[in-house]
Amino acid sequence: MGPQFTLATPSSPLLPTTTRAVFTPFLSVNLRPSAALTSTTMSATNTATTPSLDAIFKQKKTLRSKVRKELKSMDPTLRSQEDDAIQSLVLEAPWFKSCKRLCAYISCAALREVDTSKVLSEILKSTGQDDHSQVRKKLYVPRVEDKNSFMRMLHISKMDDLIANSMEILEPAPCDAEGNEREDVMFANEPVDLFLLPGLAFDKSGRRLGRGGGYYDTFLTKYRELAKDRKWKKPLFVALSYSRQILEDGIIPITPNDVPIDALVSSSGVIPISPAANEFCS
Ligand SMILES: Nc1nc2c(c(=O)[nH]1)N(C=O)[C@@H](CNc1ccc(C(=O)N[C@@H](CCC(=O)O)C(=O)O)cc1)CN2
């Protein structure tokens, strides 16, 4: 029998008490979803009620350091149990099973990211020529092009297509072994259904704290525009998270450039956030 498909309800105790205590100071930061900065609220006259962009980036930086420490102190057995549970949940999810094309990150152990190796090998597993019941999903993975938050998502068909970059993250070379340019998802003729996203912290209202490069927020915004122009269905943005990375609502500071996620997968289950994710999970 396959793994159970469980739904974490909004009342699930997602934060252990110890973790909650660690992050409590950030509760004093007045950053409710409604407090997201807009061009109006960013004006000097509003500085008394709304933190400046600089202050928000500073809060993000402090929060990143705390989460990194939390991740480093995680027991390796617990980590590997959570990695397995999260990947099983993804593999069993209807939104994963039905997706035809997806963008996923190649997890980096040194960054303590939720492992994606099982999901990726399942995607890349070659289907027997006689097996018409299963069509192989098309996989695109990140490649950082420069430091100006520019990232591409390139097509790969096997893990051997990847080489470690200067940050020790595996990524595809621009061309394959035959010298052909890899397909860039922004120039593909068909839409991506799903993005599996990394991050440092998340909440149940859809906030996501990345590593600070702005790569994903920039990319997701561009991809959303492309899908809209082409009248494609919106892709589902699903983040993978260890339990201790899920923070109480409102703690994660956000700016207008932060792209919210549709659903969050932790070892406790799938948390659907947006109406699109709820449709899949009901
Ligand atoms: N697996 C994976 N691939 C990815 C990302 C990611 O977060 N995870 N990215 C998502 O953007 C892009 C790469 N961006 C990255 C940004 C920062 C760091 C990094 O090593 N950060 C260190 C801190 C560095 C510092 O002190 O500033 C860290 O977080 O510990 C790595 C990748 C594209 N590929």
Ligand SMILES: Nc1ncnc2c1ncn2[C@@H]1O[C@H](COP(=O)(O)OP(=O)(O)OP(=O)(O)O)[C@@H](O)[C@H]1O
């Ligand atoms: N004080 C600042 N004022 C304006 N922009 C800043 C400031 N500090 C950082 N940035 C820019 O903001 C972007 C990072 O944004 P943010 O912190 O929201 O990224 P993230 O969500 O952690 O990363 P990602 O989207 O890659 O997951 C970077 O492009 C960075 O250059």
